[in-house]
Amino acid sequence: MADHQSTKPSGSGAGAYSINLENFSKRLKGFYTQWKEHRTDLWGSADAITIATPPPSEDLRYLKSSSLNIWLLGYEFPETIMVFMSKQIHFLCSQKKATLLETLKKSAKEAVGTDVVIHVKVKNDDGTILMDEILRAVRAQSKSGSPIVGYIAKEAPEGKLLETWSEKLGGSTLQLTDVTPGFSGLFAVKDAIELICVRKAAYLTSSVMKNFVVPKLEKAIDEEKKVSHSSMMDDTEKVILDPSKIKVKLKGENVDICYPPIFQSGGKFDLRPSASSNDDNLYYDSTSVIICAIGSRFNSYCSNIARTFLIDATATQSKAYEALLKAHDAAIAALKPGNKVSAAYLAAVAVVEKEAPELLPNLTKSAGTGIGLEFRESGFSLNSKTDRPLKAGMVFNVSLGFQNLQAETNNPKTETFSLLLADTVIVSEKSPEVLTAGCSKAVKDVAYSFNEEEEEEEPPTARPPVNGTDLFSSKATLRSDNQEMSKEELRRQHQAELARQKNEETARRLAGGGSATADGRGPVRTSTDLIAYKNVNDIPYSKELVIQVDQKNEAILLPIYGSMVPFHVSTVKSVTSHQDNRTCTIRIIFNVPGTPFNPHDANSLKFQGAIYLKEITFRSKDLRHSSEAVQLIKILRRQVASRESERAERATLVTQEKLQLSGNRMKPIRLPDLWIRPLFGGRGRKQPGTLEAHVNGFRYSTSRPDERVDIMYGNIKHAFFQPAEREMITLLHFHLHNHIMVGNKKTKDVQFYVEVMDVVQTLGGGRRSALDPDEIEEEQRERERKNRINMDFQNFVNKVHELWTQPQLKDLDLEFDMPLRELGFHGVPHKASAFIVPTSSCLVELVETPFLVVTLSEIEIVNLERVGLGQKNFDMTIVFKDFKKDVLRIDSIPSASLDGIKEWLDTTDLKYYESRLNLNWRPILKTIMEDPQKFIEDGGWEFLNLEASDSESDNTEESDQGYEPSDMESESPDDDDKDSESLVESDEDEEEDSEEDFEEEKGKTWEELEREASNADREKGDESDSEDERRRRKAKALAKSRVPDLRKGIPLKRPKFR
Incomplete structure (x- = not known):
């Protein structure tokens, strides 16, 4: 919530802002009253309560500390510590914020009889002395020797100030207790001013849905336009942020989104608010379902709405929607003062059991949550367990849906569908007030029929068991234990079926010729004949018996028993020198074929009875010549090894077709100012280049004539587009079928990227305040730059995708894949920890090098190793269908990711096993x-x-x-x-x-x-x-x-x- 300017004092001084003292007094009194009345059951018997607000963030987040700031003071005060005690309220903050807070002293004294004590932290001060003063005051006002201090346990400290405060609390004799339930109860009942904000937010939300989203959907369907979910999301977000576009008279600076608008269709549904709109086009063929969900905020108060639209619905879909509509209305009707919170969900369950009992397993495990300053108010989830009483003035997001239902259709994009309805509701003394009722959810308003003649109904097919094969399906935030058991049982049954299929598939593949032995290593290394001199007469004559280096013939000449004996430099394994007093010792170790880690090559196999020199040592008094000889040998050895390595790599390359440049009629699609990985070799300053899409491939080139890479469309195995979100780069990545050369490097992965942020620090400027106008302006510029770069890449990707859909390229079946961040997890695929993300067809890590790209269709099984109670992390071993290929290990995955990974593996039809120890897979x-x-x-x-x-x-x-x-x-x-x-x-x-x-x-x-x-x-x-x-x-x-x-x-x- 820190990124919303409407609730944050700027750095222009306190004069531009003023705290509403009347609201402050009333709410402070309500805070202390509730603390006193529910001190034991909600506030953990706390003697004092500390709230630490973190620094501003660009992320869309909901924190109780920020909510308290806005609720009590009207603004968010970043990097501010507040401590509430029975007789005092302490603030630790900067000078500008202290000036604004000075006005509270009289009001606080009159309202609850407390003194306001303000501790001003100057720049470059860590605040430890001030913190010690606050803690002494806490101990002085406590009746016991070990006071109980309440804090918000789930909010991790951010920034140096809050981390220091957290260390002070943890290292003291104070007892800490979580007071999150207390604040949940405090925020649950809204006063008249808060309800006005909620009403305005809900009015904006329903107006956007009714006056913009629905007409845009109808137009797209009627005109059969290709509109992507992501573009619908972007357009809707712009309308929310500028209400004047739909003639809603609310100021743009007071409104914001609760989450990016969600549009889903085509069989891929996720009913969580954290779901995202993918880049697939809106799917509106017969029997399709479209889900739209949007949430907007006014003065930081949230509202939400969700509607489901049916296109030529089948009987099953119509029945399911009618049952959901009745259940949703029943849940809303149960929101009456005096009832328990659980009554809403139980009422919905009762309707489903009566109307469509077969759909009960697919019903979401909650009917929504409390809503206000936080989108989801903890402790007020509308599930079957919450037994808190409902009170007038509470506000709920009543959200109910069916997940993963099956329709009687042969279309894979419509055979699996979900339904969702959500409204913002106020609990009142008379009957619940539905704030988003302006956008109808009646069947006649959401069901569209475009078929003029009723088609003959197909007999309904037997419903298959729910395997959870929807890639985007995942656990809702709140689920009961019974559902968890049921989900685990379904997964176990699906895995048993996958095991049977996998064993049959492996048997067929091995029977077809996969039984050849292999140890996972490459073939025996071969090389050309190592010939330095064809005959003795070619050896250069030397008067002195000293070590010589023949650069031309790539040989070294060593004096042995009075003769100069030549050795090709490739036979040298290493050379070292050591100086001792006035002598220098030179030690040369040779490659000896047939020893461990140095197998026989083509040369040694020809002369199997040969005797090899393993090591030779020389001692010399000429220190200068000794050092020079060792250096020359090392340089020559390195040059020859590099040349032979590049020659061997180029010899294995598959010949690529020639790039056909775009003619005058069709200009190439260009994306300028890109960097490439791997980098080109050579010296000099690196330069950015331009990526161009031509007739049959891409060309990347810089201003230097020798820096050019061609990537043929036919050689692309996977293409990825990853916009910058939490990363510093936006990138395009191509994983190829066959290796190509980038400079002098052989690679199957080529990446083009742009840094969206300058990683620099202003020298001499000191550390600026988060409220500094220059700092705010700089952050705004960085956001604009990131959005602009992401949009440029998106436009390039869209144009290339249109090119790939042309008849001559359609058979290649190319498309840009995007990582699904919500399914990602941390692990160590190589040497460093990285964030690994699934896509629809791969498992990738594209930010850190070396890159990781694993094609899911090439995976045989996955073994999760070191899985057990008490383990903080586990490992994942991926076994490929090609048993000659070494397995891939991803180590040190946090155990918290285990269930998500198993769910993802199951939904992608990958068989997984679990073991308590690591296995040695090569002999297996x-x-x-x-x-x-x-x-x-x-x-x-x-x-x-x-x-x-x-x-x-x-x-x-x-x-x-x-x-x-x-x-x-x-x-x-x-x-x-x-x-x-x-x-x-x-x-x-x-x-x-x-x-x-x-x-x-x-x-x-x-x-x-x-x-x-x-x-x-x-x-x-x-x-x-x-x-x-x-x-x-x-x-x-x-x-x-x-x-x-x-x-x-x-x-x-x-x-x-x-």
Whole structure:
């Protein structure tokens, strides 16, 4: 709520604002009266109450601290601390706010007999001294030695001031208690001034729905226009913010939206206020359903309305809507003073049980919430459990709906539909007052019929079980325990069906030739013949026996037993030098084929009986020549390795078609001033470029002639558009079928982006106040820049999408996908934590590098690992249909995201399993490919099912004893060994591209290190081996209804904590 200028004093001084002292006195008195009367049951027996208001934010949010500011003072006071006591009220704030608050002293004394004490925090002061003064006052006025201080528990401290205050409270001897229920009760009953604000907000809301949304929908349907949900959202939001467009006489500076308007159709429905309008076009074919929901605010007081429109409705749809309409009216009628809050929902349930009992499982689990300064007032949810009494003056958003109903139609976009109705209602002494009744919800006003002749009705098909396959469906904010159990049971049934289908699919694929063995590694590395000199006469003559570097022939000449012996620089693994007194020691280690991590290549296979030189050391007194020789060898080695790497990468590239440039008739679609990732190589300052859409592909180019990238439409596998919301960049991302070269880098992912915000700090300007006009103006400019960039990208995407719908490109089936942020979760896909977001066809992370793009159709199963009670996080392992491909691990996902991830996996028809430990997947997949028939006979993937067999329990207990969930790094000496394969691969890659000489400094080769590790294992005994052996013996004795060698002998990994 901090971003609404109508409730926030600006930095222009207190003179421009004045607090309504009459309202302040009346509401302060009501506050203290309720605190005194309900001190024990609502206010946690608090002796003092502290409210800390956070700094301003661009996010649309609802905070009780901000609500109290507006309710009591008329404005929001960011970064202000208020402490209410029986005899004093303390304010800690800046000088400008203190000037405005000085006027309250007389009113507070007259109203409740309290003194107002104002603590002025100067710039660059952390306020700790002032905070200590406030806490001393709290202790002085308390009768007990340990006063109870009430605070709003759910509001995390933001900003340095509030964090310091939170630390002071937590570190003191004070007892803290949550007073959220007290404020919920305080705000629930509105006075006459508040009800006027609610009425004006509701009038604006219903007027926008009636006079703008409905006519626009009717026009689009009548003229068969293609209008996207998102464009409807944008247009409606503009009308709300400028009421004069629909002739509503309210000032624009006093109004705002409660949430971005919601428009849904085409079978994708989400009945939550947090839902979003996607970019799909409005779908209004026969039997379609359109849901519209909008909410507006006046002077920060909220209102809401939702309507459902039916197009050529079927009998099932009409019956469902009529039942919902009666239930909605019954819920409103039950809102009478003296009734319990739960009476509204119970009345709705009774109507549904009478009119359409088969629809009861699909009824939303609440009939709405209290509404006012907050869109959802906690403690006043219209569900079956809330037993608070209704009072005159309360305001409710009565919102009721049916989710995921099935229609008798063969159209996939209309076979699943939802219904929603919402109105803003005031509880009054006589009968409930419906403030949004101006927009009718009667059947005759929301049902449209465009078919002139009634089509012959098809017999209704049997209703399939609800699997929750709607991608956007998710849990409502408030649900009963019974519904949770029911939802979990439905998910379990769906997962059982997916397991059967997945095992059949895997069996067919393995039987079709997927049984070839593979260990997940790439093919044996090959190279061209390493020839430095064709014959002895080509070796350059040297009078001195010193180390020489032949740049032309890419060789080094080493003096060995009086002769200069040539070595191609590619045979050198590393070279180091060490100075000691007056001598310099040069140590050269060579690549020896056939040793661990250095397999045979084409050359070594030709000369299998050859003897290789592993290491050679020289000692020299010429320090200058020694240093120069080592440096030249390193430079030459790096140059040759880079050239060979690029040559090998280019050799594997698939030849692309040639880009056809747009002619004079059709100008290319352009998007200027973009940056590219990966970056072009080379030195010099990086320059932005322009992306152009031509006949058969994109071209990105900068002002430099050698910086150009062509992306063919036929090579695009996935295209993503991610506008900046909480990120600093707006981006277009292309995931390709085949690699291309960007500069000298081979890549399948190319991204073009713009930074929407300048990450700079003004030097010498000091820290400005949040109320400073310059600060406010700068924030406004940043918002405008972000919106402008997002709009430019959106226009480019729309134009390209129109190009892709042309006949010559239609077969490519290309479209821009957008991340679904509400389904996102945090995790570690590579080395750093990132926010990973699903799309309709992928799982992506496009902001941090390296990028993550996983195609959902390529996933075989997902295994959720380290799942158990007491765990703060878990890991996700994605197994691909190509078993030769290494699994993808996403580590350290917060456990709070577990249910959301399982719901998303289930709705996208992905089979998932859960395990308490990490599994070593490479040998598992290898075993499956070596004997696919046995894998199929033993139950397929069901060896991962923890609930499949009672015999699992013994091993589970055994495993639990050996594993203690902890966020600390494991001290087990075997941890590094268990992950050695992946660690070695990454180290080897890094060594080829860098000149880090860690190994040389340690003075031991891989072979020596491996030998030492083996000796250490032997000294420790055979505990781990005997454990594995015991597991294998136990596995062989089990019944063949499971996969013995996988079920009990799954290679386990300890989780890697990052």
